[in-house]
Amino acid sequence: MTTAREIHLTRYPEGKPTLDIFETVERDLPAPKEGEVLAETLYLSVDPYMRGRMRPDVKSYIPPFALDEPLDGGAVGRVLESKVDGFAPGDLVVAQGGLGWRSHGVVPAGALRKIDPSLAPPSAFLGVLGMPGLTAWAGLTQLIRPKAGETLYVSGAAGAVGSLVCQLGKQKGLRVIGSAGTKEKRDWLVREARCDAAVGYKEHDAASLTTALRDLAPKGIDGYFENVGGMQLEAVLNCINDRGRIALCGLISQYNATEAPAGPSNFANLLTRQVLMEGFIVTRFMDRTEEFLSEVAPLVAAGRVKHEETVYEGLDRAPAAFVGLFEGTNTGKMVVKVAE
Ligand SMILES: NC(=O)c1ccc[n+]([C@@H]2O[C@H](COP(=O)([O-])OP(=O)(O)OC[C@H]3O[C@@H](n4cnc5c(N)ncnc54)[C@H](OP(=O)(O)O)[C@@H]3O)[C@@H](O)[C@H]2O)c1
Known part of the structure; x- marks a missing residue:
């Protein structure tokens, strides 16, 4: 008999989630079975x-x-016992359900x-080679479809999705500008992710960010990878070129809103x-996973794409890691290490 430790949700949050x-x-x-x-x-x-998934209404x-x-979500695990052909004890697997937020x-x-x-460390299959990686690849290559020489703006640029969008954008010969909440993240974006420029958002409103973006993108913005929403979208709409493309991936600035955002x-x-602004959910592109991996895995293996992670140690730290997403405590992919 195996005893699992599991993280349960006892009530739905109002506003920003709290540990209790x-x-x-x-x-x-x-x-x-x-x-x-x-x-x-x-x-x-x-x-x-x-x-x-914490909004039942x-x-x-x-x-x-x-x-x-x-709770549930993506996880990397080790098979202990198998009743499935092709899976044996010791195999490393990604589970898209049934293993998240629990020890077993x-x-x-x-x-x-x-x-x-052999491709990458196991945790990378939750980030750069997993769901966020596919999201980044699909939004950039299938929706924005950039041409070399164009200018790309990425909000939430130092996170799991954004950091790969920026780096793929550079591989494709774009001028890339990313936004992030701290100077450390912005330095990381320029130094490690090779962004041409990085801009803060906490110190700006839509008008001042518009001015900043006009300086950083003198030829205007051709593609916008939207992870955040709110005033950043407003500033981009002031700077976007004719026939620009916006991949509407996420709106994290609104996820804890208690009133309808403007x-x-x-x-x-x-x-x-x-x-053209198009929303998308990554599941639409699941059947393109092999194509995504064939493009991105060699870049990761060659060190041409950095895959930063923020690791919280221990299952009990999963709630803190989750809350941390809304406080910006992660650079790159937020993961929780549960066992060796
Ligand atoms: N459409 C899809 O299928 C799909 C799939 C995966 C992810 N997504 C979306 O993509 C976005 C990024 O996801 P991720 O997994 O890569 O997360 P992430 O960017 O690694 O982590 C979240 C980051 O968001 C920023 N943030 C938090 N609250 C914010 C606020 N109020 N205003 C601005 N920035 C804020 C923080 O960075 P700062 O320090 O910069 O504030 C934080 O580190 C999210 O919106 C997510 O929902 C969509």
């Missing part, structure tokens, strides 16, 4: 979209978390994918500048 809405619970797991494996969690992913593309049940889980075969540890006052620029 989570609790750790021990539970005996059943033995795996045919078509299932028992696995131990090595790393688990905490992601901004999980905040959306809002219809979304993914159902809300149930209270007093384990019984996972159905459909949620499992084996990982090749829309950009210059929304009409989408019309007059003939801008």
Whole structure:
């Protein structure tokens, strides 16, 4: 009998999540049945979209978390016992469910994918070679479709998604400007991610960010990878070129809002500048995973793409890591290390 430690949600947050809405619970797991494996969690992913699953009143593309049940999400684990052909004890796997926010889980075969540890360290399969990586690749290459010489602006640029967008943008010969909340992150963006420039947002309103972006992007902005929303979108709409493209990936500045956020006052620029803004959910591109990996994995292996991580140690730190996403405590992918 395996006893799992699980993080449960005891109530839904109002505004920014706090640590007291989570609790750790021990539970005996059943033995795996045919078509299932028992696995131990090595790393688990905490992601901004999980905040959306804490709003039971809002219809979304993914159902809300149930209270007093384990939270869930992506995780990397090691198979301990297998009733699935092709999976053996010791195999390293990514589980898209059934292993997140817990020390052990019984996972159905459909949620499992084996990982090749020769490509990168296991945690990278939750970040640069995982869901955030695919998100970055898809939004840039399939929606923005940049041409060499164009200018790209990326909000949330020092995070898991944004940091890969910036680096892929540089690989494609773009002028890349990223935004991030601290000087350390902005220095990292220029030094490690090779951005041409990095800009803060906390010290700006839409008008002053517009002025800053006009300096940093003298030829205007052709592509915008949107992770944040709010006044950054408004500033970009002031600077975007005719026929610009916006990949609407995330709106983290609004995820904890308790009142309806205001829309950009210059929304009409989408019309007059003939801008294409398209929202997307990464699951739409899951069938392009091999193509994404064939482009990005060699860049990672060659060290041409940096994959920074912020690691919180221990399952009990998962709630703190999650709250940290909304305080900007991570550079690169936020992960929780649960076991060696
Ligand atoms: N569409 C999809 O399928 C999809 C898939 C994955 C992710 N996403 C979205 O992509 C975005 C980035 O996700 P990620 O996993 O890469 O997270 P992340 O950027 O690694 O972490 C979140 C970061 O957001 C910034 N942030 C937090 N609150 C903010 C606020 N009020 N205003 C501005 N910035 C704020 C913080 O950085 P600073 O220090 O810079 O503030 C923080 O480090 C999120 O919006 C997420 O929901 C969408």
